Amino acid sequence: MPWHPVFARLCAALALGTAALLAHAADKGAPPTAVKPVVDTYGDLRVSDPYRWLEATGDPAVRRWSAAQDRRTRAYLDKLPARKPMFDWLMKQAAASSSAYYGLHAAGGRLFALHNQPPRQQPMLVVMGQEADPAQARVVLDPNALNPKGTTAIDWFVPSPTGKLVAVSMSENGSEDGSLHVFDVATGREVDAVIPDVQYPTGGGSLAWREDGSGFWYTRYPGADAPAERRHFYQQVYEHRIGDDPAKDRYVLGRDFPRVAEIVLEARPGTPGVVVSVGNGDGGEFAHYLIGKDGGIRQVTRFEDKVVAAALGPDALYLVSHDGAPRGKVLKLGLDDLALAHAQVLVPESDGALQPGGESGAAGITVTRDALLLREIVGGPSRVAVYGLDGRPRGHLALPEVATVDELEAMDDGSLLVAVKTYLEPPRFVRFASAGGEGKPTLLRQTSPLSFGDVEVVREFATSRDGTRIPLNIVRRKGMKLDGRAPLLLNGYGGYNVSQVPRFLGAATRMWLDAGGVYVVANLRGGGEFGEDWHAQGALTHKQNVFDDFAAAAQYLVERGYTSHRRMAAIGGSNGGLLMGATLTQHPQLLRAVVSTVGIYDMLRVELDPNGAFNVSEFGSVKVPEQLAALYAYSPYHHVQDGARYPAVLMATGETDGRVNPMHSRKMIARLQAATGSGRPVLLSINTHAGHGMGSSLSIRVNQAADIYAFLFDQLGMAYRPGR
Known part of the structure; x- marks a missing residue:
């Protein structure tokens, strides 16, 4: 493999001799962790991995180690005086909040929705009239009745155009490993055979009904009988007729799609077919197909066309193109001529x-x-x-x-x-x-029992290392003094074109504000807040920009007088967990405490996991020299330094996580516990009944919130005041 000699020389010191440095744990309270170095070679780069053995999820030794870590974390958290009162108050607020409705689908003159009704553990599927009066809502499917433990979740649902049937993907323990069920809306009875392997965290899952409700097109994976290297890849489209044996369903499309295809199907009554959107992994490349009412298939766009979405109207296909328009322009194609070259620019790019x-x-x-x-x-x-x-x-x-x-x-x-x-x-x-x-x-x-009338949201801008202005959404009590004394919690993500947008703050943030805290959301590059250019500046070999943006945001908040380094904490999950890992390894003195959930930390091993292969278009691959250089340069696991005074760290993961392998958290915690010189706790919480967060029960979610805020209050010296 070709390699960059300059980069190889810069990395040599980190790549060799690691095992001798890891003989004992610097975090004295941590369970003992065996050091079993494995050396990998990437061209001229040699990288030692002292905790490769922690990747083996099913190994009894790994399970024992994980259990010991969780026991230690529970012992720390459960003895905090604020932890139980926080849980009780948060659960009380959840129970006092009104029902929430979301995921709306209109069909057959009715409205279908997911209904979250605390203290029930899982949302239910309900139907009501199109006047949208929740008093008239009727339960179609209640996962809480199917499984009182609260570990059965609805992944997604699609009602038939007439509203008489509804197809539902359900999975267990937060796994997002879904099977498809069809229910009669009037009776709630299951009316068709269960179809397995329709949904997984790698490529998701989707379904589109025939307009007469006689059947549907749906996504399917090779399944449990396939070799492991294929099981959660090669998503394809099949057609099912109600009453037929799913094993005999007709293949429609996808055998020539990439291994990391992510398929979304969309059909609307009154339109002449089904739009099939195919993502080439997670990086933002899409191809689009149209399945006509006669079953004929026409390809409309290819990955290289920079068309990122398609929506079908009664007599035209509407496309979102990034070709020369990174914020997006809208094209229109008549259905009698689907040649992209003949598309009309209907709506040009705007601000x-x-x-x-x-x-x-x-x-x-x-x-x-x-x-x-x-x-x-x-x-x-x-x-x-x-x-x-x-x-x-x-x-x-x-x-x-x-x-x-x-x-x-x-x-x-x-x-x-x-x-x-x-x-x-x-x-x-x-x-x-x-x-x-x-x-x-x-x-x-x-509705919520909480009031935020004494709170304001102000928008300010930090300046990143390269001069880019980074928006900060600062949630603070009205009239607060900028004297540098407030505890502050900084949140960020910065990836996958996902935007950090306004959402109701809720009980945990109210609790934080009542204790004198400030909460800040940073709009980092890598997200989609300003279009594809903003995303691209934080992806692949430009990922370091995201970490620079976050560090600049933290430094700005100190300089502006909101807080100090010893009173500031950060929180992030998944790709935001990578952000936490990079921030604490690149800037150990920046923060007093870090909370990182379901995070990614070993960037050289990400693509070996099923979902990691889908992430290559976002992060890059070790097989490409320039991308390997960038991945290694910021990979948190590989840049933990012995003796560094790291902040207090709480990491959380779920054993059934199909999006981010829990091994990342295991290895990163082991390395930090061995290296830290600050004397602050480095903790790992592992839930055996949770995954990436989707489908987690209410009690799991509230317990995790209580853990996080009890930890932060303890580390930042905050006094818990029961909220209003």
Whole structure:
């Protein structure tokens, strides 16, 4: 493999002799951890891995080690005086909050939704009239009744166009390893054979019904009978007819798709077919196909075309293109001529970036019978631009200035239901009679026993290492003094084109604010807040920009007088966990405490996991010299330094996580415990009934919140005051 000699020389000191340095743990209270070095060679680079043995999840020695780590963490957390009162108060607030409705689907003149009703452990599937009155909601499927332990979750659901049937993917223990069930909406009875292997964290899962409700197209993986290297890859599209044996379902599409294909199917009543969007892993490349009512398949775009989304209208296909438009432009194709070269630029690029996809439409597009609605993001907050199907602008929906719109459902009667979320108010749905005019509140809203009337959100900007301005959303008590004494919690993500947007702060943040704290969300590069350019500046070989942005944000908050280094903590999960690992290894003195959940830390081994292969287009591959250089340069696990005074660390992971291998947390904790010279605790919490967070029960979520805030309060010297 070709290699860069200069980089190889820079890394040589880190790559050799590691085993001798790891003979004892610097965190004296940590369970003993065996050191069994394995040396890997990447071209001229030799890298020692002292804890490779901790990758073997099923090994009894690993299980014993994990149990010892969790016991130690529980002993630390459970003795904190604030921990139990925090749990009790947080659970009380959850129980006192009203029901929440989300994931809306309109079908057959009715509205389907997921209904979260604390203290029930899992959301239920309900149906109501299109007037969206929750008092009329009826339960179709209750996972809590199926499994009182609360470990059965709904991954996703799609009602048939008539609303008579509903297809539901369900999985266990937060695994997101879903099987498909079909229920009769009127009776709640299961009416068809179970179809396994339709959903997994690698490529997700999706389904689109035939317009007459006689069957559907769905995604399927090779399954348990396939070799391990294929089991959670090579997602394909199959067609099923209600009443048929799933083993005889007809293959439709996908045998020539990439190993890391991620397929999304979308069909709307009154449109002539099904749009098939195929992601080439997680990096933002897409191809699009159209399945006609006759079953014929036409390819519309290829990965290299830079078309990132497609939505079907009654007589045209609408595309979001990044070709020469990193914030997105909208193209229109007549269905009689699907040649991309003949597409009309319907809506040119604007100052707002089209939001990534969601329940309400492909990449922020919702097509109604007479309008095109575009969900845009401008640095964090959302807006909804309205256009005629001819591309003529009609203004914007009347929404709060600093809000998030992550659901927009076109109802059968022509109205729109729009989910509005802000930092200081619980989520609510607003109805627009059409694509314009004033919105009216619906009864489909959440209430909270908490008030944030004494809180304000201000937006300030830090300057990163290369001069880029980084937005900071600062949540603080009104009238606070900037004397550098407040405890501050800084949150970030910075990856996958995912934007950090306004969302209701909730009970844990109220508890933090009541103790004098400040909460800050940073809009880092790698996200989608300013479009594809903003994402690209924080991906692949530019990933270091994300960490520089976060460090600049922390330093700005100190210099501005919000806090001090000894009173500041940071929190992040998944890709945000990578951010936490890179921050604490690159800047050990920046923070007093770090909370990192389900994080990624060994960047040289990521792509070996099933979901890691999907991440190559975001992070890069060790097989490409330039990308290997970048991966190794920031890989947290490989840059832990013996004797460094690291902040206190709490990591959490779930044993059933199919998105990020729990081995990352095991290895990183072992290395930090061996190296830290600060005397501060380095803790690992491992839940055997949880995965990446999706599908976790209410009790698991509240317990983790109590753990996190009890840990932070203890490390930052904060006094717990029961919230209002």
